[in-house]
Amino acid sequence: MADETPMSSAGGSRHERASQLLEAYVLDALEPEETALVAEHLEEGCDGCEDEVGVLRRVAGVMALATPLRETGAALRQRIFSKTVGDPPAAVQDERAERGAGRAALVRLWSWPGLGRWATVAASFGMLAVGGLLAWNIALQTQVDGLEGDSSRLEGSVLRMEDDQTETVQALGVAEARSVETLELVRTVEMRMTEALVSLSAPSTRTVSLTGTNAAPTASAQMMWEPESGVFVMIASGLRSTAGGGAYVMWVDTPDGPEKVGHFYVDESGRGMVSGYFKHSLSGGMVISVGHEDDLEIEAPSGAPVLVLAQ
Amino acid sequence: MKWEECSDPDLLRAIGRKEAGAFEVLYYRFSRVVFSTAYRVLGDVQGAEDVVQDVFVRLWRNPDRYVEERGSFVGWVLSVTRNRAIDEVRARRRRPLNESQLRGADESSSVIADAPSEAAAVALATAELTDQRALVQRALAEIPAEQRRAIELAYYHGLTQAEIAKALQTPLGTVKTRIRLGMQKLRVSLEGRVGPGKPEGASAAVVGKRASEAGGQ
Numbered sequence: 001m002a003d004e005t006p007m008s009s010a011g012g013s014r015h016e017r018a019s020q021l022l023e024a025y026v027l028d029a030l031e032p033e034e035t036a037l038v039a040e041h042l043e044e045g046c047d048g049c050e051d052e053v054g055v056l057r058r059v060a061g062v063m064a065l066a067t068p069l070r071e072t073g074a075a076l077r078q079r080i081f082s083k084t085v086g087d088p089p090a091a092v093q094d095e096r097a098e099r100g101a102g103r104a105a106l107v108r109l110w111s112w113p114g115l116g117r118w119a120t121v122a123a124s125f126g127m128l129a130v131g132g133l134l135a136w137n138i139a140l141q142t143q144v145d146g147l148e149g150d151s152s153r154l155e156g157s158v159l160r161m162e163d164d165q166t167e168t169v170q171a172l173g174v175a176e177a178r179s180v181e182t183l184e185l186v187r188t189v190e191m192r193m194t195e196a197l198v199s200l201s202a203p204s205t206r207t208v209s210l211t212g213t214n215a216a217p218t219a220s221a222q223m224m225w226e227p228e229s230g231v232f233v234m235i236a237s238g239l240r241s242t243a244g245g246g247a248y249v250m251w252v253d254t255p256d257g258p259e260k261v262g263h264f265y266v267d268e269s270g271r272g273m274v275s276g277y278f279k280h281s282l283s284g285g286m287v288i289s290v291g292h293e294d295d296l297e298i299e300a301p302s303g304a305p306v307l308v309l310a311q
Numbered sequence: 312m313k314w315e316e317c318s319d320p321d322l323l324r325a326i327g328r329k330e331a332g333a334f335e336v337l338y339y340r341f342s343r344v345v346f347s348t349a350y351r352v353l354g355d356v357q358g359a360e361d362v363v364q365d366v367f368v369r370l371w372r373n374p375d376r377y378v379e380e381r382g383s384f385v386g387w388v389l390s391v392t393r394n395r396a397i398d399e400v401r402a403r404r405r406r407p408l409n410e411s412q413l414r415g416a417d418e419s420s421s422v423i424a425d426a427p428s429e430a431a432a433v434a435l436a437t438a439e440l441t442d443q444r445a446l447v448q449r450a451l452a453e454i455p456a457e458q459r460r461a462i463e464l465a466y467y468h469g470l471t472q473a474e475i476a477k478a479l480q481t482p483l484g485t486v487k488t489r490i491r492l493g494m495q496k497l498r499v500s501l502e503g504r505v506g507p508g509k510p511e512g513a514s515a516a517v518v519g520k521r522a523s524e525a526g527g528q
Contacts, residue, residue: 020487020491023490023491023493023494023495024465024472024487024490024491026494027462027465027466027490027494028394028397028465028469028471029465029470029471029472029475029490030471030472031471031472031473054381054382055498055502056494056498057382057386057390058381058382058383058386058501058502058505059494059497059498059501059502060390060393060466060494061382061383061385061386061387061389061390061393062383062385062386062389062443062447062501062505063389063447063451063462063466063497064344064347064348064351064389064390064392064393064466065344065385065389065440065443065444065447065505066444066447066448066451067344067347067348067351068347068351069343069344069347069435070343070346070347070350071343072342072343072346072360072363073360076342076346076360076363076364077338077342079360079364080338080363080364080367080368081338083364083368083371084334084367084368084371085331085334085335085371086331194339
């Protein structure tokens with residue numbers, strides 16, 4: 001094929017020459033004078049070439065989608081988030097200026113849905129803790145209001161009230177700091193969930209069903225388990241809430257006896273989730289069970305299971 | 312409202328209001344492809360991470376740089392990433408590519424060889440992105456290897472057509488033809504199928520004309 005120099009078709013119109021160069025133009029593969037020629041032509045307002053460049057740019061843009069995928073690290077995420085959304089010192093300062101700062105942090109947490117669907121379930125555990133903080137903050141606020149009423153009637157109590165208000169403000173500061181800590185905790189949970197989900201996307205992942213026993217006939221659960229890494233996630237529903245205390249513990253029977261592989265809490269809707277890992281063979285008569293325990297430090301199930309491996 | 316159910320443009324509008332949750336979801340959706348693209352161009356983790364940081368910090372500060380009417384967000388953000396990485400590579404370079412890169416042994420890191428061996432552990436955030444990715448991989452696999460190689464040398468290595476011709480010891484005219492034909496075939500395979508909707512002005516007549524040109528040569 002004959003070698004063409006960029007200007008060899010100089011006899012043609014500018015449009016003709018430019019329109020031959022658009023594919024290479026969007027790849028930045030032209031020589032500077034060719035790039036200039038195309039740019040000038042586009043500036044002339046050639047709709048046809050402009051549309052063509054738009055389409056080719058979109059094609060070039062998505063081409064990179066085909067590139068081999070690599071996982072990004074948590075450190076990078078942290079670095080980027082500290083430069084964008086997560087600037088905790090500044091955020092805390094802003095909120096401190098508001099009354100009811102603890103509640104502001106809480107609202108922020110509620111409206112913070114950057115979690116995957118699964119992680120949202122995990123986040124709800126954090127919510128339980130924060131819910132307590134809300135109740136506390138409201139109680140503190142009520143206390144302040146009450147004290148304000150007292151001050152109008154009882155001059156003598158003014159000094160005491162001021163002391164109490166100082167304490168209240170300090171308490172709000174602590175509550176707010178705890179809210180921020182909880183937020184961090186939720187983020188960590190989300191990061192772990194993402195890692196778990198990545199492992200569970202492997203083709204070797206197995207899905208296992210668990211069914212409720214007579215002790216919990218409405219309960220059922222699905223578990224995804226990747227034998228290579230041992231990572232699992234289990235989502236259960238139809239269980240009694242753990243709001244009254246205790247937690248559900250997941251056990252795997254091993255030759256050495258039952259092994260605790262995780263525990264979880266169940267919200268008002270009866271749902272709960274647990275993730276973790278264990279590296280046994282499920283095929284060799286493995287027994288998985290879930291039971292309610294008041295004490296998480298026990299070494300073997302204390303009562304009858306509520307969920308067992310479906311047959 | 313749940314951010315993970317929002318479209319990319321909706322997330323960007325929310326980021327304009329400095330909604331942290333929207334940014335989290337956008338990062339979750341796109342950080343892997345952005346990083347992988349930058350890594351493909353630069354070949355080192357540190358450099359690629361710097362590009363990812365640059366891209367996402369800019370997105371946080373100026374989300375309105377993306378104009379929905381001009382095409383899908385993924386195409387746009389990967390263009391920005393690629394351009395940013397190529398700038399870096401050009402700044403660093405002036406040393407020649409190695410033999411394997413030139414001869415397309417680069418394909419060990421290319422989409423074609425990659426599909427079966429890709430680490431199963433790395434997944435994309437959404438089914439939609441995964442589908443789009445498969446579509447693009449198929450489109451690239453369908454064009455002749457020499458055309459793909461010329462395009463990839465420009466796209467991932469920042470070489471001009473003249474540099475590609477010199478490096479491959481192939482006439483410049485041949486390189487130009489390969490790039491034109493390859494890009495037009497990709498266009499026919501991908502247009503209107505990747506990213507939301509067919510853009511305004513890309514009339515079927517133009518596509519048809521280009522397609523027949525591409526097929527006829």
